[in-house]
Amino acid sequence: MHANALIAEDEPLLAANLQAELQRLWPELRIVASVGDGVSALQQGLALQPDVVFLDIRMPGMSGLEAAEALAEDWPDDGRPLPLLVFVTAYDEYALRAFERAALDYVLKPLQPERLAKTCQRLQAALQARGQPAALESTLAPMLDQLRGLFGVSVAGASALQANANTNTNASTSTSTSTSTPLRMIQASAGNTITMVPVSDVIYFEAADKYVRVITSDREHLIRVSLRELLQQLDPQAFWQIHRGTVVRADAIASATRDEAGKLTLNLRGHSAHLTVSRLYADRFRAM
Structure with missing residues (x-):
């Protein structure tokens, strides 16, 4: 063959x-x-x-x-x-x-x-x-x-x-190596200021090179951690990965719209962004 x-x-x-x-x-x-x-x-x-x-x-x-x-x-x-x-x-x-x-x-x-x-x-x-x-x-x-x-x-x-992987999260998140308790608070640093961001306020996370953008209804923060590391510390029931670079809070999703080509786009509560769902995660959005 x-x-x-x-x-x-x-x-x-x-x-x-x-x-x-x-x-x-x-x-x-x-x-x-x-x-x-x-x-x-x-x-x-x-x-x-x-x-x-x-x-x-x-x-x-x-x-x-x-x-x-x-x-x-x-x-x-x-x-x-x-x-x-x-x-x-x-x-x-x-x-x-x-x-x-x-x-x-x-x-x-x-x-x-x-x-x-x-x-x-x-x-x-x-x-x-x-x-x-x-x-x-x-x-x-x-x-x-x-x-x-x-x-x-x-x-x-x-x-x-991967013991030699980069796990340096200094001044980025208040994380622990254990995944038994989901992350509740993020420490986002900017200059000399550290902002405490409740995870429940986050609408979605988006990978940005070596950082992750933390999007709330009124602000955006950058934390120095990979999205993969962050995912291991989030509650999988509360936060859904919809793309290899995007994780959204499930109860912030207002609706999912499918176009003629079958592409899914999410409309959010409390934010004007429209997020694209990749094919790999599209089956999360099936009518019940």
């Missing part, structure tokens, strides 16, 4: 070994690009639109999980299905259970040719199913659901393993 694949792996020797084994096990598979970071994986994935993407979970800058989420959100609405995703990981203690539940696959480090052969068989079977016209529409929504479930299980585990 002829297909195109992208490899995203920041260890050059492992990337070369993976490519060589794929060429041996699946000669018809064409490797269209091999990159070493998540941002390049996203850019090349959108540009080349491969059939399969092999993603290392831990890469510089954007992780493999984040790149997969961004790929699902930014994929063009032209009827072409998302690529099949295979995650490359050394951390089976937090990843494998999630992968086994999803219609995705994984490759363990160090590379195991027998396991990779099974992965190739699964990919070929999935690509054959996609060749049926009725399968194009039916595969997208389930895949997004599986991705979202995978992120929910795996990102927290990955963060715990």
